[in-house]
Amino acid sequence: MSNTITLESADEFAGRQEDEDLSGEECNGRDSESVPQLKAMRISYIIAIATALLLRCASAQTTGQSLETFVQSMHWNPSTQGPLMVLEPGAVKKKQTAEGLAGYERMRVSLPGLSAIVPDTMVVIDDSLEQAPNMYDGLPRHSKVLYLMTTLNADQWEAITGSGLGLSQLTRDQKAVLNSILPRPFVYSTFQVSNDHDVKPAEAGITLSDSDQQAVRLHLERTLMLMLPVVGRPNSVTPRTTRDDGGKPGERVFHCDSEEGFDKRDAFGINMRQTRPNQQKPSGLDYRSSKLSGSIRLNSSERISTLLDRVGQATGFEIRADLRVGDLKMECIGRTAPISSVLKAIALAVTGTYRKVGSAYVLTSDLEGIGTRKLKLAAYDSDLNTKLQTEETLWRSQIYKSGHLNQLRFRADDPLTPDDNLARKLDQGSPGSRTKIGAADLTPSLRDFVERQNQIYQGQQTTADGAYVQSEYQFSYILPSGELTRQETGSLGVHERFALANPEPRRIPQLRTQPKLDLTAIKEPVKLCMVADTVIEAQRAVEQALRYGFKEIWIDTVSNEALTAALSAAPIEKLKVSLAVRPFAYRGPSDAPFADRTLFGDTPLESLERRKADSIWNSASQTPDQSGSITILSKGYLNRVTAVAKLSKAPGLAGVGILNPTPPGYNGLRTTAISISGLYLEKGNFGFAEDIRAAFLREHNIDPIDLCPPGIFTNSDLRQPFFLDDALRGGNTTYDGSEKPDTTMADMLETFDGWLAKKNRGCLEKLLNALAGSGPDFKVSIETIPQAINDAIQFKSEFVDWKSGDPLPEIAAEPLGSRQPEIGTRVMKVSVTDSNSNYPYAILNYMAGNIGNGPRIPGVVLDMTAMTPKQVEAWLSHTLIRLAKDESASGSIARASRLTASLSRPGESSHVTSVGAGSGFVAHTKSDFMPWQVQCNPSRARHRRSRPSCPGGLGGCTRLVRSA
Numbered sequence: 001m002s003n004t005i006t007l008e009s010a011d012e013f014a015g016r017q018e019d020e021d022l023s024g025e026e027c028n029g030r031d032s033e034s035v036p037q038l039k040a041m042r043i044s045y046i047i048a049i050a051t052a053l054l055l056r057c058a059s060a061q062t063t064g065q066s067l068e069t070f071v072q073s074m075h076w077n078p079s080t081q082g083p084l085m086v087l088e089p090g091a092v093k094k095k096q097t098a099e100g101l102a103g104y105e106r107m108r109v110s111l112p113g114l115s116a117i118v119p120d121t122m123v124v125i126d127d128s129l130e131q132a133p134n135m136y137d138g139l140p141r142h143s144k145v146l147y148l149m150t151t152l153n154a155d156q157w158e159a160i161t162g163s164g165l166g167l168s169q170l171t172r173d174q175k176a177v178l179n180s181i182l183p184r185p186f187v188y189s190t191f192q193v194s195n196d197h198d199v200k201p202a203e204a205g206i207t208l209s210d211s212d213q214q215a216v217r218l219h220l221e222r223t224l225m226l227m228l229p230v231v232g233r234p235n236s237v238t239p240r241t242t243r244d245d246g247g248k249p250g251e252r253v254f255h256c257d258s259e260e261g262f263d264k265r266d267a268f269g270i271n272m273r274q275t276r277p278n279q280q281k282p283s284g285l286d287y288r289s290s291k292l293s294g295s296i297r298l299n300s301s302e303r304i305s306t307l308l309d310r311v312g313q314a315t316g317f318e319i320r321a322d323l324r325v326g327d328l329k330m331e332c333i334g335r336t337a338p339i340s341s342v343l344k345a346i347a348l349a350v351t352g353t354y355r356k357v358g359s360a361y362v363l364t365s366d367l368e369g370i371g372t373r374k375l376k377l378a379a380y381d382s383d384l385n386t387k388l389q390t391e392e393t394l395w396r397s398q399i400y401k402s403g404h405l406n407q408l409r410f411r412a413d414d415p416l417t418p419d420d421n422l423a424r425k426l427d428q429g430s431p432g433s434r435t436k437i438g439a440a441d442l443t444p445s446l447r448d449f450v451e452r453q454n455q456i457y458q459g460q461q462t463t464a465d466g467a468y469v470q471s472e473y474q475f476s477y478i479l480p481s482g483e484l485t486r487q488e489t490g491s492l493g494v495h496e497r498f499a500l501a502n503p504e505p506r507r508i509p510q511l512r513t514q515p516k517l518d519l520t521a522i523k524e525p526v527k528l529c530m531v532a533d534t535v536i537e538a539q540r541a542v543e544q545a546l547r548y549g550f551k552e553i554w555i556d557t558v559s560n561e562a563l564t565a566a567l568s569a570a571p572i573e574k575l576k577v578s579l580a581v582r583p584f585a586y587r588g589p590s591d592a593p594f595a596d597r598t599l600f601g602d603t604p605l606e607s608l609e610r611r612k613a614d615s616i617w618n619s620a621s622q623t624p625d626q627s628g629s630i631t632i633l634s635k636g637y638l639n640r641v642t643a644v645a646k647l648s649k650a651p652g653l654a655g656v657g658i659l660n661p662t663p664p665g666y667n668g669l670r671t672t673a674i675s676i677s678g679l680y681l682e683k684g685n686f687g688f689a690e691d692i693r694a695a696f697l698r699e700h701n702i703d704p705i706d707l708c709p710p711g712i713f714t715n716s717d718l719r720q721p722f723f724l725d726d727a728l729r730g731g732n733t734t735y736d737g738s739e740k741p742d743t744t745m746a747d748m749l750e751t752f753d754g755w756l757a758k759k760n761r762g763c764l765e766k767l768l769n770a771l772a773g774s775g776p777d778f779k780v781s782i783e784t785i786p787q788a789i790n791d792a793i794q795f796k797s798e799f800v801d802w803k804s805g806d807p808l809p810e811i812a813a814e815p816l817g818s819r820q821p822e823i824g825t826r827v828m829k830v831s832v833t834d835s836n837s838n839y840p841y842a843i844l845n846y847m848a849g850n851i852g853n854g855p856r857i858p859g860v861v862l863d864m865t866a867m868t869p870k871q872v873e874a875w876l877s878h879t880l881i882r883l884a885k886d887e888s889a890s891g892s893i894a895r896a897s898r899l900t901a902s903l904s905r906p907g908e909s910s911h912v913t914s915v916g917a918g919s920g921f922v923a924h925t926k927s928d929f930m931p932w933q934v935q936c937n938p939s940r941a942r943h944r945r946s947r948p949s950c951p952g953g954l955g956g957c958t959r960l961v962r963s964a
Contacts, residue, residue: 064093064094065093065094066089066090066091066092066093066094067086067089067090067092067093067094067104067106067117068089068090068092068331070089070094070101070104071084071086071089071117071331076333078333078334078335081115082113082114082115082334082337083113083114083115083298083332083333083334083335083336083337084114084115084116084117084332084333084334085114085115085116085117085298085330085331085332085333085337085342085345085346085349086116086117086330086331086349087117087118087304087328087329087330087331087349087350088328088329088331089117089331092104092106101117101120102120105119105120105121106118106119106120107119107120107278109345109348111338111341111344111345112338112340112341113295113337113338113341114337114338114341114342114345116345116348116349118278118345118348118349118351119278119348119349119351119721120277120278121275121276121277121278122275122276122277122278122279122281122351122720122721123273123274123275123351123719123720123721124273124274124275124276125272125273125274125366125373125377125718125720126270126271126272126273126274127272127368127373127376127377129270129380139388140490141181141475141488141490142475142488142490142491142492143388143391143392143395144177144180144181145181145218145220145475145492146392146395146396146399146492147177147391147395148174148177148178148181148218149220149395149399149404150395150398150399150402151173151174151177152165152404154404155169156169156170157404157407158407159217160218160219160220161219161220161221161404161407161408161409163217163478164217164218164219164477164478165178165217165218165219166215166216166217166218167179167214178218181218182213182216182218182477183256184213185207185208185213186207186208186212186213186216186256186477187205187206187207187208187256187257188206188208188254188255188256188257188479188485189201189202189203189204189205189206189254189255189257190202190203190204190206190252190253190254190255191252191253191255192250192251192252192253193246193247193248193249193250193251193252193253194246194249195249196249197245197246197247197249197452198246199246199247199253202252204257205257208479208480212480215480216477216478216479216480217477217478218475218477218478219475219476219477219478219484220408220473220474220475220492221408221409221410221411221473221474221475221476221487222408222409222410222471222472222473222474223241223242223243223410223414223416223471223472223474223487224241224242224416224418224446224469224470224471224472225239225240225241225242225469225470225471225472225494226239226240226241226242226450226464226467226468226469227239227240227434227467227468227469228240228450228453228462228463228464228467229462229463229465229466229467230460230461230462231461231462231463232461237467237468238457238460238462240449240450240453240462241472241491242414242416242446242449243472243474243487243491244453245416245449245452247486248413248414248415251413253486254479254483254484254485254486255485255486256476256477256485256486256488272377272716272718273716273717273718273719278348278351279348280344280347280348280353281347281351281352281353281366281367282353282367283347283353283354283367284353284354284355284356284361284367285317285319285343285354285356285361287340287343287344288340289315291315291316291317292315292317292339292340292343293338293339293340294314294315294338294339295336295337295338295339296310296311296314296336296337296339296342297310297335297336298332298334298335298336298337298342299332300331300332300333301329301330301331301332302329302330302332303326303327303328303329303330304321304325304326304327304328304329304330304346304350304363305320305321305326305327305701307330307342307346308320308321308346308363311339311342311343314339315339317361318359318360318361319343319354319360319361319362319363320360320361320362320363320697320698320701321362321363321701322352322362322363322364322365322701322702322703322706322723323700323701323702323742323744323745323748324702324722324723324724324725324742324745325350325352325363325722325723326363326701328350328722330346330349346363347363350363350722350723351365351720351721351722352364352365352366352722352723353365353366353367355367355369355703357690357693357694357697357703358690358691358693358694359694360694360697360698362697362702362703364703364706364723365706365720365722365723369599369703369704369705369706370705370706370707370708370718370720370723370725370728371599371704371705371706371707371708371709372599372600372601372705373718374708374712374714374718374727374728375599375600375679375682375709375712376600377714377716377718378679378712378713378714379679381713381714381715382677382679385715386615392493396493396497396498397498399498400498400499405473405495405498408471408473411484415445416443416445416446416449418443418446418469419443421441422437422441422442422443422469425437425441426469426470426471427470427471427495427499434468434469434470434496435468435469435470436466436467436468437464437467437468437469438464438465438466438467439463439464439465441464442464446464447464450462450463450464470494470495470496471494471495472491472492472493472494472495473491473492473493473494473495473498474487474488474491474492475487475488475490475492476488514841514879516878516879516880516881517841517844517845517848517850517879517880517881518549518848518880518881519548519549519550519844519880519881520549520883521848521849522844522847522848524847524856524857524858524859524860525551525552525827525859525860526550526551526844526847526859526860526862527550527551527552527553527554527578527657527827527859527860527861527862528541528544528545528548528550528552528553528554528862528864529553529554529556529580529657529659529861529862529863529864529865530544530553530554530555530556530864530865530867530869530872531556531557531865532555532556532557532562532566533557533558533559533562533587533588534559534561534562535561535562535565537562537869538555538557538562538563538565538566538569539565539566539569540869541553541555541566541869542566542569542570542575542577543569544872544873544876545570545575546570546571546574546575546883547876547882547883548876548880548881548882548883549880549881549883550575551574551575551576552575552576552577552578552654553566553570553575553576553577553578554578554579554580554657554861555577555578555579555580556580556581556582556659556865557579557580557647558587558640558643558644558647560646560647560650563577563579563647563650563653564650567650567651567652567653572652576654577652577653577654578653578654578655578656578657578779579644579647579648579650579653579655579656579657580656580657580659580865581644581656581657581658581659581767582658582659582660582865583637583640583641583644583658583660583661583763583764583767584596584629584630584632584637584660584663584666584763585627585629585630585660585865586604586605586627586628586629586630591630591636593634593636594630594631594634594635594636594637595628595630595631595689596628596629596630596631596632596663596686596687596688596689596692597686597688597689597690598628598665598682598683598684598685598686598688599682599685599688599704599705599709600682600683601688601705602683603628604627604628604629604686605627605628607627607628607683607684607686608627608628610683611680611683611684614680614683616677616680627866628663628684628686629663629664629686631689631691631692632663632666632692632759632760632763633689633691633692633695633759634689634691637763641766641767641770642770644656644767644770644771645770645771645773648770648771648778654779655778655779655780655781656771656778656779656780656781657780657781657782657799657861658764658767658780658781658782658783659783659829659861659863659865660783661760661764661782661783661785661808662757662760662764662785662786663686663687663760664681664684664685664686665684665685665686665687665756666686666687666756666757666759666760667757667785667786667787667788668753668754668757668786668787668788669750669753669754669787669788670709670710670749670753670788678709678710678711678712679711679712682709682712685709687704687756688704688705692704692756692759693705695759696752696755699755700748700751700752700755702748704752706723707748707749707752708725708727708728708749709749710727710749717729724742724745725742725745726745726746727745727749757787761785761808764782764808765808768780768782768802768804768808769804772803772804779801780801780802780803781799781800781801781802781827782799782800782802782808782809783797783798783799783800783809783829784797784798784799784800784809784810784811784826785808785809785810785811786810786811787810787811787812797828797829797830797831798826798827798828798829799826799827799828799829799861800826825858826858827857827858827859827860827861828843828857828859828860828861829860829861829863830843830860830861830862830863831863831866832862832863832864832866832867832875833866833867834866834867834871840862840879841879843857843860844860844879847860
């Protein structure tokens with residue numbers, strides 16, 4: 001299509017119009033004297049039209065023009081001006097009316113022996129956190145509404161729950177709060193509700209004037225929250241709020257368009273996403289290196305990855321491009337250019353830099369990993385959000401105690417308003433209790449709502465029978481015309497959040513006593529597994545096993561002397577000794593050169609400290625207290641395989657037990673557990689050591705620390721041009737269809753998870769093949785391997801006997817908490833840690849026949865490898881009855897007695913009467929574990945988007961409770 005428009009002159013156009021309109025006419029009643037004036041007016045009008053068309057034509061010719069066309073118009077001469085590089089000029093369109101490169105948001109930079117056209121700005125994520133946060137700036141609108149509610153008097157409550165609360169009815173301070181709540185500008189749209197309760201756009205983008213905005217009023221109301229049982233999944237419920245319904249058919253709906261926080265750049269007042277002039281970023285690649293002093297041939301058009309490969313061949317450096325920029329083409333004018341300048345030009349062209357990964361370099365956004373940075377900022381936001389939640393809890397408590405909450409009413413025209421029968425039951429009973437209902441308690445309209453929701457969520461059918469219902473409190477706006485807008489997306493909370501709001505710290509209940517258990521009363525084998533890295537530790541471990549009646553001990557060691565000492569100290573007829581192997585466990589300073597790292601960049605010990613500092617540490621007994629791992633690709637692991645193979649040939653060894661065969665982070669696809677923060681889990685997931693990152697980079701052209709785990713959220717948008725990833729959007733941002741990320745990024749984290757799991761399985765097979773040489777009758781037991789990250793918790797651990805040729809005992813990825821251990825068929829592993837001693841006691845109590853009458857457990861391995869020797873002895877002495885001296889029959893009784901004296905409490909009797917609160921142990925009486933029953937909470941678990949049921953047993957349970 002031609003961009004030129006032929007225009008006749010204004011005089012020609014006016015003369016033609018005069019001939020057409022006025023010839024043979026009396027000018028429609030006008031006198032002849034007005035004709036010249038009319039002609040002059042028309043000439044002026046036509047000149048204005050012609051000028052506008054010419055300007056529009058010029059604008060169309062310039063704003064849509066590509067950078068490639070502009071570069072051609074520059075007539076660049078490399079002979080006199082030197083070589084020129086520009087990235088993808090054909091894809092860059094003119095966006096502004098500014099002259100020259102500025103219209104393309106580009107600039108020309110001069111480098112030694114080279115010029116380059118690059119973006120004139122870059123997006124920088126400031127994660128220094130040097131600026132102090134402003135909690136008020138970080139408040140979402142619903143939080144500000146809650147705060148405002150705590151300041152209202154009786155008359156203001158009457159207004160805000162009735163005709164609306166406006167600025168004229170507020171004090172000066174209250175006005176400031178309401179002004180921060182009202183969107184600016186205030187834009188709304190109208191929708192028509194169809195017969196199927198869907199909404200169809202009617203009129204969009206209506207903007208209120210400043211004066212009209214001052215007349216907008218804030219309104220509070222209530223809707224219903226239904227917790228509906230999921231069909232076919234016992235004990236599972238899913239929320240459905242009547243706010244999500246479209247409305248009454250034929251009704252016109254008003255919706256405020258000014259949703260807050262889209263493309264939010266700040267978090268709690270800290271401007272994290274900043275646009276700055278483009279400049280060279282700090283680089284892991286030294287541009288001054290003598291290896292980069294030469295020149296390289298330039299091709300007219302070449303992919304960045306190919307160009308970097310050629311640079312690598314010429315310099316000996318391995319330089320790779322992130323997959324999001326590797327296929328972009330660099331256009332060049334000129335034959336050769338200095339290598340150092342070429343590398344600088346490429347980095348400026350994508351507003352990136354070069355990061356060192358092992359012996360390689362990668363062209364990426366910044367020196368710090370994109371995923372690492374998001375994780376750190378998410379942790380920062382999480383701490384601030386915790387403080388915010390504390391404030392919200394206080395505000396809800398004040399609102400509830402004020403007694404005004406019951407003034408919030410359902411909309412008079414809402415067809416989903418409960419009838420008198422349901423309204424009388426609603427929000428009654430003890431604070432926070434939800435009303436249990438049946439389908440008959442719902443009005444026909446509410447039953448239709450449940451059916452419509454089932455049509456929307458066809459993969460999760462629900463029923464109203466056995467549902468729970470309570471009020472949910474909302475806020476909306478009343479327009480100057482009197483129309484009420486649809487409720488805003490940020491709910492003020494359900495009724496129980498107000499009724500249960502308690503700003504006072506939770507009291508820790510007094511611990512009760514528990515009877516000690518006699519291992520000799522348990523027919524099935526109970527095996528003690530503990531660390532012994534020295535001869536003395538090994539001897540003491542054997543003494544402890546004999547003292548409490550164990551028939552088998554697993555010695556976790558890599559020391560030949562320690563294992564030999566254990567074998568020598570153990571009477572063959574009373575105690576079997578097996579070798580416990582944690583293939584990838586970080587065992588101490590000697591493993592430091594081979595230490596794995598988390599996405600935070602933490603070493604095993606740093607990771608442990610970070611998790612211990614988290615409030616979840618003492619409340620989440622599901623997570624093992626493991627210190628971390630060595631990297632699976634390291635020489636340290638190969639050395640360990642060799643050492644284990646030698647140890648397995650020790651005379652008298654009963655077998656080998658392999659524990660923790662997959663370090664946290666190596667199982668496979670990541671799962672998200674509702675009961676445990678995904679951010680907390682990532683603090684303990686490994687697989688980000690440099691050798692692992694470099695190996696994955698070579699295969700997939702991306703550094704794993706540039707990947708973002710699911711379920712990790714930040715307040716601010718962390719996206720950067722050229723290195724786009726939707727996982728970097730803030731919690732308040734939306735995808736608007738622009739800046740589409742590389743499609744391969746959507747699955748790249750899953751690719752990495754699968755790659756890690758495959759490497760781990762290969763390393764395990766190498767270990768098992770080494771053990772296969774110990775003989776056909778040599779017993780090898782290996783812990784089962786869940787095929788999903790964050791899925792390996794203590795309730796799901798069992799051992800499988802392995803022999804040469806058997807596959808690895810992998811468990812298909814399932815929703816967290818949905819799979820039950822195969823009780824009656826496999827030996828269970830029960831982790832005993834300083835933060836979790838209740839569950840192991842319950843298992844032993846069950847095996848002793850004191851509680852429950854379910855299937856027998858064929859055996860248990862008490863994994864105490866996360867505890868120090870003193871912690872082990874403390875737990876054993878509190879939990880188990882010691883054997884009499886003649887029963888223990890050990891040649892080391894005297895030494896065992898001395899050990900007991902040094903570790904036991906003065907005056908301790910054979911039955912514990914109390915357990916100190918600081919011990920970390922939870923004590924119970926026998927009556928607490930009458931017939932064994934599991935109290936489940938299926939809503940605490942999620943695998944991707946599904947929410948599993950928990951039919952009972954051990955898997956996924958919250959705790960053991962006494963049945964009625």
